[in-house]
Amino acid sequence: MTIPKVFLDILIEYAKDSREVCGFLSGKNDRVFSLFVITNMAKSRDRFRMAEEEVVSALHLMESEGEDLLAIWHSHPGGRAEPSLVDIREHSFPEAIAIIVSGSSIAGFSLKNEKILEIDLDWGGIDCE
Numbered sequence: 600m601t602i603p604k605v606f607l608d609i610l611i612e613y614a615k616d617s618r619e620v621c622g623f624l625s626g627k628n629d630r631v632f633s634l635f636v637i638t639n640m641a642k643s644r645d646r647f648r649m650a651e652e653e654v655v656s657a658l659h660l661m662e663s664e665g666e667d668l669l670a671i672w673h674s675h676p677g678g679r680a681e682p683s684l685v686d687i688r689e690h691s692f693p694e695a696i697a698i699i700v701s702g703s704s705i706a707g708f709s710l711k712n713e714k715i716l717e718i719d720l721d722w723g724g725i726d727c728e
């Protein structure tokens with residue numbers, strides 16, 4: 600998956616929060632064009648629950664832009680950049696990958712059918728306007 604380099608800096612900046620932060624990446628054909636930040640209703644250090652209204656409006660916006668949901672990202676404050684058991688069990692968009700940010704580490708995983716498969720993230724994507 601190709602992602603604009605500027606998004607890497609943004610995700611690492613958000614992940615400095617002591618609680619989990621989360622959002623979406625959308626685009627077309629494995630190329631990410633848009634980044635969404637969604638409120639974590641769980642306000643927890645080890646759990647996230649996306650604000651439903653924001654999820655709905657983000658998905659609408661993607662659709663109107665002709666983009667697909669490509670990834671769900673969230674942070675692991677003090678944890679590792681790998682999916683937890685909860686992440687695997689509660690991954691709600693099987694076609695999207697999970698991107699996990701911990702400090703300056705960031706990694707992507709397919710969690711389809713509760714199987715973990717690491718996905719290559721290429722941060723050389725064009726910068727969005």
Ligand SMILES: [Zn+2]
Pocket residue numbers: 673674675682683686699
């Ligand atoms: Zn997690």
